[in-house]
Amino acid sequence: MAKAISNVFKKPTTDQFQFSDAEFEAIGVQIKEKADKIFGKSLAIRELDAGSDNSTEIELNNLSTPYYDVERFGISFVASPRHADVLIVTGAITRNMEIAAKKTYEAMPAPKFVVAVGDEACGCGILNDSYAVLGGADKIFHVDLKILGNPPSPREILKGIRALMYTIEKQSIR
Amino acid sequence: MNLKEVLETISGQKLTLTEGLNNDVYLSLNIIDLQKAIGIFDENSFELISLFCVEDFAEKGFTLFYAFEIPGFEQILILQSTLSGNQAVSIAKTYPSACWYEREITDGFGIEFQGAFDTRRLFLHETFPSGFHPLLKSFKNGKIETAATSDQKEYYFRQVEGEGVYQIPVGPVHAGIIEPGHFRFSVIGETIFNLEVRLFYKHRGLEKLAEGIKPQACVRIAETISGDETVANAVGYCNAVEKICSLELPKRAVQLRTILLELERIYSHLGDLAGMCVDVAYPVGASPFFILREEIFRQNDAMTGSRFMKGIVAVGGLTKDVPEGALKNLSNYLLSFSSRLNDAKGIDSTYFSVVDRFETTGKVRAEILEPLHITGPVARASGKMCDTRITHPYGLYPELKLKCRTHANGDVLARFNLKAKEVKDSVQIIQRLLNEVVSGDISVPCQIKDGYALSLVEAPRGQNVHWVQIKDSLIYRYKVRTASFCNWQAMEHAVLGNIVPDFPLINKSMNLSYAGTDM
Numbered sequence: 001m002a003k004a005i006s007n008v009f010k011k012p013t014t015d016q017f018q019f020s021d022a023e024f025e026a027i028g029v030q031i032k033e034k035a036d037k038i039f040g041k042s043l044a045i046r047e048l049d050a051g052s053d054n055s056t057e058i059e060l061n062n063l064s065t066p067y068y069d070v071e072r073f074g075i076s077f078v079a080s081p082r083h084a085d086v087l088i089v090t091g092a093i094t095r096n097m098e099i100a101a102k103k104t105y106e107a108m109p110a111p112k113f114v115v116a117v118g119d120e121a122c123g124c125g126i127l128n129d130s131y132a133v134l135g136g137a138d139k140i141f142h143v144d145l146k147i148l149g150n151p152p153s154p155r156e157i158l159k160g161i162r163a164l165m166y167t168i169e170k171q172s173i174r
Numbered sequence: 175m176n177l178k179e180v181l182e183t184i185s186g187q188k189l190t191l192t193e194g195l196n197n198d199v200y201l202s203l204n205i206i207d208l209q210k211a212i213g214i215f216d217e218n219s220f221e222l223i224s225l226f227c228v229e230d231f232a233e234k235g236f237t238l239f240y241a242f243e244i245p246g247f248e249q250i251l252i253l254q255s256t257l258s259g260n261q262a263v264s265i266a267k268t269y270p271s272a273c274w275y276e277r278e279i280t281d282g283f284g285i286e287f288q289g290a291f292d293t294r295r296l297f298l299h300e301t302f303p304s305g306f307h308p309l310l311k312s313f314k315n316g317k318i319e320t321a322a323t324s325d326q327k328e329y330y331f332r333q334v335e336g337e338g339v340y341q342i343p344v345g346p347v348h349a350g351i352i353e354p355g356h357f358r359f360s361v362i363g364e365t366i367f368n369l370e371v372r373l374f375y376k377h378r379g380l381e382k383l384a385e386g387i388k389p390q391a392c393v394r395i396a397e398t399i400s401g402d403e404t405v406a407n408a409v410g411y412c413n414a415v416e417k418i419c420s421l422e423l424p425k426r427a428v429q430l431r432t433i434l435l436e437l438e439r440i441y442s443h444l445g446d447l448a449g450m451c452v453d454v455a456y457p458v459g460a461s462p463f464f465i466l467r468e469e470i471f472r473q474n475d476a477m478t479g480s481r482f483m484k485g486i487v488a489v490g491g492l493t494k495d496v497p498e499g500a501l502k503n504l505s506n507y508l509l510s511f512s513s514r515l516n517d518a519k520g521i522d523s524t525y526f527s528v529v530d531r532f533e534t535t536g537k538v539r540a541e542i543l544e545p546l547h548i549t550g551p552v553a554r555a556s557g558k559m560c561d562t563r564i565t566h567p568y569g570l571y572p573e574l575k576l577k578c579r580t581h582a583n584g585d586v587l588a589r590f591n592l593k594a595k596e597v598k599d600s601v602q603i604i605q606r607l608l609n610e611v612v613s614g615d616i617s618v619p620c621q622i623k624d625g626y627a628l629s630l631v632e633a634p635r636g637q638n639v640h641w642v643q644i645k646d647s648l649i650y651r652y653k654v655r656t657a658s659f660c661n662w663q664a665m666e667h668a669v670l671g672n673i674v675p676d677f678p679l680i681n682k683s684m685n686l687s688y689a690g691t692d693m
Contacts, residue, residue, distance in 0.1 A: 047351045051376045054689045055401025055482045058445070060351050062471075065448075065464035079349035095320075096299040096375045096692075097354060100346045126394055131308050131318055132379030150484060151401065153475075 021067075027158050028073035034165035035074050038172065039085050042074045043161075046084035046108070050101045051133060052091025056118040056151040060088065068154050075161065081107040086164070089137040090151075092120040092127045098134060105141060114141045115164060117157060122146040144168075177249050184214055194252070196417040197566065198241075198628035202254045205263060211253060212240075216268045220244050220251070221547050223630075224639045225275035226653040227283050229311050231256070231643075236285055238262060241628065241639065243547075248566055250628055257285065264290035270545045271660065282309035282381075297374040297692065300326040308382050315382050334360035334368045342674065346375045353688035357677075364673040369666050376692035384652035389415050389622055389642075390489050392649050396640075397484050399654055400690035402442050405434045406633035407640070407654070408487035413568055414629035414642040415489050419622055424615040427491035432570040433504075433607050434474075434483050436600040441470040442634035442685070443551075443593040443600075447519070449682040450590055454531040462518035466511070473507060476500045491617025505608045512598055519594050532587035536668045536680030539584065548664045550636020550657045552684050555592045556584035562632035574603060586683040622647045633657055635685055656690035 035043040047060055063070045064077065078084050081104045093101055105114070116137040119125040123136025137143050144167060147160035175183070177199060178191050192200040203211060224241040231237040233256060240253040255262075264287035266273040276287045277296035284307040287293075298306065304325050306318065334341075339362055346354035354375040360368040384395050396411035397404045409431055416423065448463035471481040477500040478486040486492055538556045542548065553560050561578045563571040579595055581588040626643035636657030643651040661684055669680055 048347060049351075049353050049376070051378055052353075052689065053398045053401040054353055054687060055404070055484075057351050057353060058402060059481075062464075062468065065468060066461050067465065067468040077351055081347075091376070092378065094376055094378055095301045096297075096377050097346065098301065100354065100375070104347050126398065127378050127383065129315055130379035130383050131313075131315055132377050132382075150480075151482070153481060 024068065024155055024158065027155075027162050028070060028075075031075065031158070031162050031165055032073040034162075034169060038165065038168055042076060043086065044076055044078045044084045045086045045088055045161075046078055046081045046104070047088045047090065048081075048101060048104050050089055050091045050097045050121070050137070051094035051127075052118060052120060052151075056090040056121075059151045059154055059157060060090070060117070062154045063157065068158075070158065081105070082109065084108050084112070086113045086115055086161075087141075088115050088117050089121050089141065089143075090117050092123075092125060092130075092133040092135060093137060093139055094133050096132070098140065102140060113144045113164060113168065115145045115147065115160065116143050117147045117149075117152060117160070119148055119150045122148055124148070125150075177244065177247055177251065180244075180247075181251070184218055185211065195420075195625060195627040196414065196629055197249045198252055199249050200252050200254050202256075205255060205257070208240075208253060208255045209263060209265075212265045212268050215242060218244075219544060221544055222265075222269045222271050223250070223547055223637070224641070224653070224655045225272055225279070226641065226655075227279045227285065227309075228643065228651045228653075229283065229309070236260065236262075236283060238279070238285075239641070240265075241641075243565075250566070250630070252628065260285045261288060262286070263288050266290055266292070271547045271663070274659065274663065275655075281307065283307055284310065294330065295326075297377040299374065299377075300329065302326075308379060313382075315379070315385070329372065331358045331370050331372075332360075332368060336362075338362050339367060355688050359674060359677075361674060364675075366669050366672055366674060366677070369669050369677075371662055371666055373662065373688060374692045376689050378689075378693065380693045381652055381654070384649045386648050388647070389419075389644055389649055390620070392652060393488055394485075395652070396654070397487075399693065400633075400656060400658070400687040401482055402445075403438070403633040403635065403638070403656070403687065403690060404482050404484050405431070405438045405487060406631050406638060407656075409435060409569065410629050410631035410633075410638050410640040410654075411642065411652075412487055412489050413631065414627045414640050415622075415644070416620075417627040417629065418625040418642065418644055419489075419620055421490055421618055421620055423491055423618060425612050426495075426614045427616045428570050429607055429611050430492060430496055430616070431487065432574075433604050433611075434478070434486065435569075436603050436607075437470060437474060437477075438483065439600045439634045440597050440604075441467050441474070443597045444470065446593055446682060446685045447590065447597075449685075450532070450586065450679060451528065453679040453682050454528055456525070456528055459518075459521045459525065459528060462514070462521065466514060466518065469507070473500075473504050476503060488617060490620040491615070493617075495616045501608060501611065505605070508601055508605055508608075511601055515594065515597060515601075529587065531676070531679065532590055533585060535586040535676050536672060536683060537583070537585045538664050538668045542664060542667050546663045547660045548636075549660055550632070550634075551589060551592055551596065552636065552661050552664060554579060555581045555588040557582045560637070562630045562637045566630045568629070568631065570607075574606075576603070586679060589683045626651075635687060635690070636661060638690075654693065656687060658687040658690045662686050662691055 342359040345356040356372040444467035448460040451460035639655040
């Protein structure tokens with residue numbers, strides 16, 4: 001109880017987080033410019049783990065933590081594939097996930113884009129010979145972009161998303 | 175009394191034990207004696223820590239290995255029983271934790287367990303045809319043909335019936351950036367009445383992939399078991415191989431490995447602390463933990479060239495040295511770490527709406543700890559003195575003389591507080607080691623020998639078991655049992671009587687790896 005009361009009189013627990021990473025900032029701003037035009041001010045990404053070793057998920061989650069906080073660039077990770085513009089696939093597609101992976105993609109509204117993140121999803125990992133996996137994401141999806149790495153860092157992932165913006169822009173001009 | 179005398183006293187007969195290479199002791203029994211032994215072991219509270227099968231081990235046919243942890247002994251006792259065909263007897267009624275292992279063996283080898291109360295498939299889902307058993311030596315790894323329609327019946331979930339009871343199916347694809355798994359809740363109002371977890375969506379066939387490759391190359395497979403347990407599994411695997419090949423590691427390699435192991439524990443626990451705050455919708459409390467974790471990732475990167483410290487551990491030591499400058503930076507960085515952690519934790523543990531959500535939520539009761547072999551922080555937060563670094567020390571841990579931290583309550587708050595303390599302990603261990611690190615070689619040349627050994631390692635999530643057999647200088651069998659494999663089963667008990675919205679919080683507080691379970 002004493003603790004609860006003392007909270008009322010305590011100084012605020014939040015403080016300013018000093019952040020300076022000009023390069024990362026620049027990538028984000030470039031994405032925002034493109035996404036504003038292409039996707040109408042917000043880019044919604046749905047993540048699909050089809051059989052990764054969970055390190056790629058951790059890096060994707062990191063994009064939303066204070067050091068990166070990509071939501072300020074209009075990028076949001078959404079809860080449902082029905083809200084998503086982009087599907088990020090991580091891990092080799094396992095046989096046990098094949099149906100769920102396909103259903104996730106089918107649930108997305110068109111136009112939709114697929115990005116493979118991490119070596120396994122890109123089809124160049126160590127699992128390809130296994131009976132339990134189909135291979136990289138391109139075994140069941142049309143993959144628009146591959147981001148290599150084991151796992152790629154948050155910065156590399158963001159660079160990948162920027163590259164995707166340029167690719168889509170070129171396509172729509174044509 | 176030594177282990178042999180204890181066993182002879184409780185069994186009342188003379189026994190022939192075979193000493194293994196790494197504190198593992200083997201006892202060969204026929205099926206009838208095995209059943210008797212299991213009964214006696216249960217009475218003496220020996221804990222089943224793993225059960226696995228090897229084909230054509232010493233003689234033709236299947237050999238089952240039952241690994242037991244014995245209170246007060248560093249050694250692990252492994253009962254070994256060779257089957258005459260593909261029929262075995264289930265021990266799941268005595269040791270409930272055997273249930274998943276037996277189902278796993280049935281999927282992998284086609285062995286049938288008489289008297290098993292659950293004979294559903296485990297890691298082979300409906301997509302795999304009947305009669306397919308990937309771990310048989312006769313199956314050469316590669317893509318298999320599957321029919322367009324499955325010959326498997328739909329997976330059966332426990333049914334709970336009654337007025338007002340309804341089911342909530344969740345997954346395998348979840349709403350956040352999380353790994354896949356299916357949860358079937360039976361709910362009355364908002365209260366969870368029953369939960370059944372179905373996993374193995376991420377089954378990647380790692381054990382089969384390991385077979386027939388060079389022991390040095392298999393480190394990569396160990397690393398990929400679970401990305402955030404990279405170092406723990408790599409070290410666990412290498413310890414086993416190094417015992418088989420009787421390698422003595424240089425001091426520097428052992429010290430650096432220990433630093434990396436503890437760094438892994440720090441970032442993993444920080445992620446949990448942050449995650450628990452996120453799951454009660456309190457991002458202000460989560461942010462400082464996320465900031466600290468990101469900084470640890472950057473330290474990892476500076477030291478090893480990988481944020482998850484992949485590719486640094488190798489059979490015989492390390493693949494490359496850690497630069498002195500990086501060690502110095504780490505040392506400086508850690509100076510202010512504990513006080514920043516205290517500040518971060520202070521935000522949450524004094525905020526009553528957070529404490530209210532944490533307290534009494536997701537209680538793991540003490541009586542399920544032993545039967546299911548619950549391990550790691552989940553077990554320690556429920557009062558169990560268990561830490562592989564202390565009970566079965568490896569590497570540098572015998573010298574470090576750690577103390578086991580426990581907490582009595584077993585709820586989310588207990589796990590939250592325990593993990594915060596463990597982070598501080600790990601920081602202290604690292605600071606101590608940074609002062610003691612010697613210079614010198616970081617690896618020894620390795621000459622691969624044939625043999626087999628068991629190795630235990632305390633990963634951030636708890637005890638991981640690695641058993642490696644090398645034949646003709648290649649991996650013949652590599653069996654891994656991660657802490658998550660055991661702890662997932664605690665989840666089904668811990669959520670009962672809680673409300674559905676607390677499920678993600680309980681899940682996060684236990685921090686279970688799907689990848690590490692599904693393999």
